[in-house]
Amino acid sequence: MDLLIEQMVRELATAARPAARALAVVSSEVKNRALAAMADALWSERTPILSANALDLADAKAERHPPAFLDRLALDEGRVEKMVAGVRQVAGLPDPVGEITGMWRRPNDLLIGRMRVPLGVIGVIYEARPGVTADAAALCLKSGNAVILKGGREAIRSNRVIGHLLAEAAAATGLPKGCIAFIDSVDREAVSHLLQLTGLVDLIIPRGGEELIRTVQRASAIPVLAHDKGLCHTYVDEGADLTMAEEVAFNAKVERPGVCNAMETLLVHERVAPDFLPRMVRRLREAKVEVRGCPRTRALVPGIAAATEDDWDTEYLDLILSVKVVGSFEEALAHIAQHGSGLAEAIVTSDHSRAMRFLREVDAGAVFVNASTRFTDGGEFGMGAEMGISTQKLHARGPVGLTELTCQKFIVLGEGQIRDSSK
């Protein structure tokens, strides 16, 4: 059994390799036509998709998965419509492949430039969110990459229908067979095998919770593009516009607390804390936010629970906020350097020089001055759909869009130049 799965995964990857090579040079027009066909197929076959999903959902309920899990798994006509719209949106985005980003002439008249090319074969490993199947396939295809999809076992029936629809629709428009592959197995071993296929698979992108990502990072022999948790801070600087600070911080915490770009810790300069914190905490409490504070926060606002050391490292993903009063801008920077996860960090300030220092010195995928960390998103950044938000430093930081699914090679145009290294 295990050998069969290993063989199946290897065969998919072996077929994906020449498919990737062929797909790399397919025109945007043809890729967009395939995406349109994929969107059409999803919509016209929504009944079998929803039937398969109903079976997945029934099993997941019987296995007593929590409501949030069931909600991520469940599809209805509206959600299929969103999936379809997502694929169409990717078709509308500019194609990064073949873009030449700069070209220069050398003293010997060689013209040297950089050209964007696809990465090759991308393995996407995700959990029980069937929407990711369409999303990942569309982004990989548009960026010229073959994709091997491996979703969570609880969504296997939904993903099987969606995966096959997408692969068939792509092949029917003339795209190379094998450029969208779906691992049709609920065996966890399938992932382990995939992660060992160096030379066949160029990049692994895990999408899901912290545990999935850690497991993949630990086990993969292939480079991984991952996002860690989001532990985002908002720092309210001395002299900040406190009304603006209140709006920005409130938005960062409350607008959608369950996502990675929501604020988890609020840092406040001691000079503005007495004015700012009472009104901020009142507003947060009205929105049912539980506030946990450092001793100075608690001295300024009665009835706040004490934050423990763990609080500064906790991604609540919930209506909970830790608050710390800091003695200086530098203390805020040091706290962020120690506790931030490198996803997004914000300052609210009126001081130009501290704004510039915050931009330069804070080490995160996205650094904000006077705006909510909630904007950390490919769509909000104007990059279109995204594959996630990288908290890594290599290759891509921040939202991972189509461009980040490519790399750049050097191109050199000569007229017979040869090298003389004795010169």
Add this chain to the structure above:
Amino acid sequence: MDLLIEQMVRELATAARPAARALAVVSSEVKNRALAAMADALWSERTPILSANALDLADAKAERHPPAFLDRLALDEGRVEKMVAGVRQVAGLPDPVGEITGMWRRPNDLLIGRMRVPLGVIGVIYEARPGVTADAAALCLKSGNAVILKGGREAIRSNRVIGHLLAEAAAATGLPKGCIAFIDSVDREAVSHLLQLTGLVDLIIPRGGEELIRTVQRASAIPVLAHDKGLCHTYVDEGADLTMAEEVAFNAKVERPGVCNAMETLLVHERVAPDFLPRMVRRLREAKVEVRGCPRTRALVPGIAAATEDDWDTEYLDLILSVKVVGSFEEALAHIAQHGSGLAEAIVTSDHSRAMRFLREVDAGAVFVNASTRFTDGGEFGMGAEMGISTQKLHARGPVGLTELTCQKFIVLGEGQIRDSSK
């Protein structure tokens, strides 16, 4: 003993972390002053460097290392001068840190841009070439990264002197202590420990032979930027200018056969092979190149040994060349896709459309039209000194210069914008 080494390596990395944070915001002026001081120190202390090197060299001779190894290890006044010149050259290169590569305005008036920032702490693992110590330290420092250097055991005395000189000179000009660290150990375990320090070290760059690189890639829990071997092809197209083809191919093979960007296999279109191969082989033979050919090559030129299947995958790094006659442009592309190592590939052609197809379709770090693959080099590309040539696809392909030792973060400038995701 082993525990002590683990602790030593961990302490260096732990000290490098805050050093990297401080170095990230040091001005170019201060970094250039430190580089000048480092160059001065190397030159004024050349006597102790050469004495230490003489001891290393005596041991290596006693251990009967081959002449090429001894040559890489050996320093003399001229080589120290080159080392010094290399450090000064890095000082003269533009500083990539802080560069903002594009900034755009969103409909909500947010200004979003990308800013280049250092990677953090880089571990450089290399063999017995003392020059790498100065080279790697200079490139990492200029790009704002702390560096942990680990050289080969045969060069330990040379590296110890050079490493300490560089670290002291940098610290004396006010750079953060710990931004240039040198692992003063000949124990191989030191490398294994270094490769496990995720969270402390951001990137590992191995520099050396294939075995070192494979070992590091297999063992590292930290992302690795590596160059594989260089198996470079030159393809002489139907209708090519055969005089140009001869010059370019001859240069690619003969000018310096022992380096990764030298040609290993020559592909020739069948229509030009009868004209081209006899004169090409004659010239190669005059330069003492051993030619191994496919059956059609052997039929055209007498006295050529038969190339085996292994030849197409062999990086000779020597005056040996395998030659294959291909029936079409497509066959050449397929041969390169199957056997190329992704370092550099060249076509000699007069046909514009095939030149463009070669540029787009060949998957390598550098793709050449009508020029020698020998130009694959940071200096020749106008990027200044390089840390090596990446054959990876993630993060950087081709020559790795200062820019490639940085990453880009997003910066967002607002005036109090908040997000409303219900819209």
